[in-house]
Amino acid sequence: MTNTELILEAKKAREHAYTPYSHFKVGAALMTKSGKIYHGCNIENAAYTPTNCAERTAFFKAVYDGEREFAKIAIVGGPEGTEPDQMCAPCGVCRQVMMEFCDPELFQIILLNGKDKMTTVLLKELVPYGFGPDTLRNIHKI
Numbered sequence: 001m002t003n004t005e006l007i008l009e010a011k012k013a014r015e016h017a018y019t020p021y022s023h024f025k026v027g028a029a030l031m032t033k034s035g036k037i038y039h040g041c042n043i044e045n046a047a048y049t050p051t052n053c054a055e056r057t058a059f060f061k062a063v064y065d066g067e068r069e070f071a072k073i074a075i076v077g078g079p080e081g082t083e084p085d086q087m088c089a090p091c092g093v094c095r096q097v098m099m100e101f102c103d104p105e106l107f108q109i110i111l112l113n114g115k116d117k118m119t120t121v122l123l124k125e126l127v128p129y130g131f132g133p134d135t136l137r138n139i140h141k142i
């Protein structure tokens with residue numbers, strides 16, 4: 001699937017967002033290395049902190065299904081009732097979840113950047129000097 005198509009899938013996912021508090025709707029479309037797509041939306045909570053971001057919803061659905069190898073994720077977000085055209089980069093917690101399951105050198109994050117523009121970044125660019133499973137593996141080698 002192309003990056004443009006994956007952004008369209010993220011837009012579809014965004015329609016499922018449950019956002020009675022922020023009214024800010026986010027959608028994500030996560031593609032496995034085998035080409036399967038997992039959709040995610042943000043799901044808010046009256047107690048606020050249990051809120052789950054769109055990206056993590058997509059990852060957790062995929063991991064539940066036994067998926068461990070991911071190629072890329074498209075993310076779109078913006079206020080309810082508007083067509084998203086601002087960049088919505090993943091929050092720090094979602095970046096850390098990506099670090100758990102994705103190769104920072106290879107995993108691509110596709111973001112809208114204006115109406116019909118996209119920006120693609122690698123996970124290593126969003127999480128420089130990141131902490132991940134490799135860090136622990138190296139510790140255990142000592």
Ligand code: THU
Pocket residue numbers: 019022024025026041042043044051052053054055088089090091094
């Ligand atoms: N949100 C996401 O779904 N993904 C992000 O990466 C940033 C924030 C959601 C959480 C909350 O429901 C709303 O956006 C406003 O913060």
